[in-house]
Structures are given as structure tokens and as C-alpha cells.
Amino acid sequence: MDRYAEQARRVARAVLRDSDDADDAAQDAFLSALVKLEQYDPRRPFGPWLMRIVANAATDRRRRRSVRSAEPLDPGVVGGGPRPDVVAERSALSERLRQALAELPERRRLAVVLFDVEGYSHAEIAGMLKVPEGTVRSEVFHARRKLRTLLEDWREPS
Amino acid sequence: MTEHQMPFDHQPDTELGDALRRALEPAAHDAFVARVMARVGTTRAGSWDVLASWAGRGIAAALLVLGVGFAAGRMMQSTVGTASIEEALVMGPADSGGAAIAVVRGSRPPDASVVFSSQRP
Numbered sequence: 001m002d003r004y005a006e007q008a009r010r011v012a013r014a015v016l017r018d019s020d021d022a023d024d025a026a027q028d029a030f031l032s033a034l035v036k037l038e039q040y041d042p043r044r045p046f047g048p049w050l051m052r053i054v055a056n057a058a059t060d061r062r063r064r065r066s067v068r069s070a071e072p073l074d075p076g077v078v079g080g081g082p083r084p085d086v087v088a089e090r091s092a093l094s095e096r097l098r099q100a101l102a103e104l105p106e107r108r109r110l111a112v113v114l115f116d117v118e119g120y121s122h123a124e125i126a127g128m129l130k131v132p133e134g135t136v137r138s139e140v141f142h143a144r145r146k147l148r149t150l151l152e153d154w155r156e157p158s
Numbered sequence: 159m160t161e162h163q164m165p166f167d168h169q170p171d172t173e174l175g176d177a178l179r180r181a182l183e184p185a186a187h188d189a190f191v192a193r194v195m196a197r198v199g200t201t202r203a204g205s206w207d208v209l210a211s212w213a214g215r216g217i218a219a220a221l222l223v224l225g226v227g228f229a230a231g232r233m234m235q236s237t238v239g240t241a242s243i244e245e246a247l248v249m250g251p252a253d254s255g256g257a258a259i260a261v262v263r264g265s266r267p268p269d270a271s272v273v274f275s276s277q278r279p
Binding site for chain 2: 009027030093098115119121122144
């Protein structure tokens with residue numbers, strides 16, 4: 001569990017904006033994985049199997065939350081608000097990336113996080129998200145295009 | 159994050175990946191692991207509690223069935239037990255009843271002449 005904890009929390013946070021919610025979802029996923037452990041095929045890699053459970057747990061939690069309360073995004077932050085102080089630059093960039101991620105469709109942000117952050121292959125992600133591999137490529141492409149633009153904008157003025 | 163990485167490249171974008179990792183980096187790793195492990199412990203204990211309650215109910219049901227079976231057996235025994243061998247012999251033909259009772263109740267083995275005698279004692 002120690003080995004996959006951070007990865008699970010990051011993937012859950014890609015779905016849920018709130019870090020506490022993400023941790024709750026990651027915890028649910030670990031408990032669920034424990035219950036389903038006999039369904040795991042040891043001939044296959046463990047990571048994708050677990051991350052599928054994490055993604056499902058996070059999606060379920062996000063759905064339950066969205067039923068209770070709709071959480072509107074602040075468009076000023078994503079759409080190029082005032083530049084933060086240089087000292088807080090990194091954390092500000094992180095915040096903007098989180099906001100930008102939150103604006104992406106759920107499958108798109110999961111795909112880009114699983115591919116570019118966690119290093120899973122398109123085929124593995126396709127298995128996790130239960131979509132064709134081509135769909136994963138497309139989702140990663142579109143997510144990157146948006147996020148790269150954000151990063152480029154961030155670098156340009158300096 | 160250069161042009162050659164566009165659009166459907168098979169390699170992760172390390173710069174974007176690092177930035178996203180920092181953005182999504184969870185805090186308090188040890189606390190999270192401890193929290194999940196504690197939940198795992200209670201979940202296991204919970205499942206054992208469920209199994210134990212099932213076992214308790216099963217044992218109670220088994221004892222109840224045994225008790226009912228025992229009581230039914232005792233009742234049947236008490237009704238059948240009224241007709242003992244002696245009484246069955248007593249209820250035999252009136253003319254041979256006394257001899258039969260003497261043979262059964264006697265502490266010594268019967269005399270063969272009594273048993274095989276055609277005359278009444």
C-alpha cells in the first residue's frame with residue numbers, strides 16, 4: 001500500500017478537486033481493493049488494476065458530491081488572472097494547473113495524469129477507463145494541448 | 159513540450175508530468191497510510207464480528223434443534239415405555255401367564271422340566 005499510496009492520491013485528486021475528498025476516495029479504493037483482491041489476476045500488473053479501482057472510487061465520490069452541491073469554478077484563475085508573486089510562483093502554477101485540470105472533462109484529466117504523471121501506457125489506461133486505446137490517445141492529446149498552453153503562457157513573460 | 163512531441167506521441171511529457179505531479183502532490187503521506195491501515199484493521203474486525211454473530215446464531219439454532227429433538231424423543235419413550243416385556247408377557251394367554259412371569263422374574267435359571275413340561279405347575 002505504501003508503494004501505491006501517493007499515486008492513488010494523485011489520481012483521485014485528478015478527479016476530485018478537494019484534497020480531503022481525494023484522500024477519502026483513495027482510502028475507499030484501497031479498502032475496496034482489499035475486498036476484491038481475490039479478483040486480481042496476479043499475471044497482470046497490479047498498478048493498472050488498482051488505479052482502475054481508484055478512478056472508479058473517485059468518480060463515484062465526485063458524482064455523489066455533484067448531486068449534493070455544484071461547485072462552480074473561478075474562471076478568472078484559469079483565464080489568465082494577475083501573475084502571482086515570484087516567491088509563490090511554483091505553488092501558484094500548481095494551483096492554476098489544478099484549476100485547468102478541473103476544467104477538463106473527467107476522462108481527459110484522468111488520461112493525461114495517468115499517462116504523463118504516472119507513466120502508464122495508452123493500452124493500460126484504456127483498460128482502466130474501459131475505452132478504446134484511440135480514445136485515450138485523443139484524450140491525452142487534447143488535455144496536453146490545453147495544459148501546455150497554460151505552461152507556455154506561464155513561462156513566456158519571464 | 160516541444161513540437162516533435164505532438165500530437166499522439168507515445169512518450170510521457172516529462173515537463174508537463176512534473177508540473178502536474180507537483181500540482182497534485184499529496185501531503186502527509188505517513189498519516190494517510192496510517193489512517194488507511196487503521197481502517198483496514200476495523201474493516202477486518204467488522205467482518206469477523208459479522209461472522210461471529212452468524213456463528214452464534216448458528217450455534218443457538220443447533221442447540222434449539224437438539225433440545226426439541228431430545229424432548230420429542232423423551233416424550234415418545236415415555237409413551238412406548240409403558241408396555242414392558244414383562245407386561246407384554248402378562249398380557250399373554252391367561253392360562254400360561256403365571257408360568258411365564260415365574261420364568262422371567264426368577265433369579266435362578268428355570269428348570270428345563272418346567273419350561274418343557276406340558277403340565278401346568
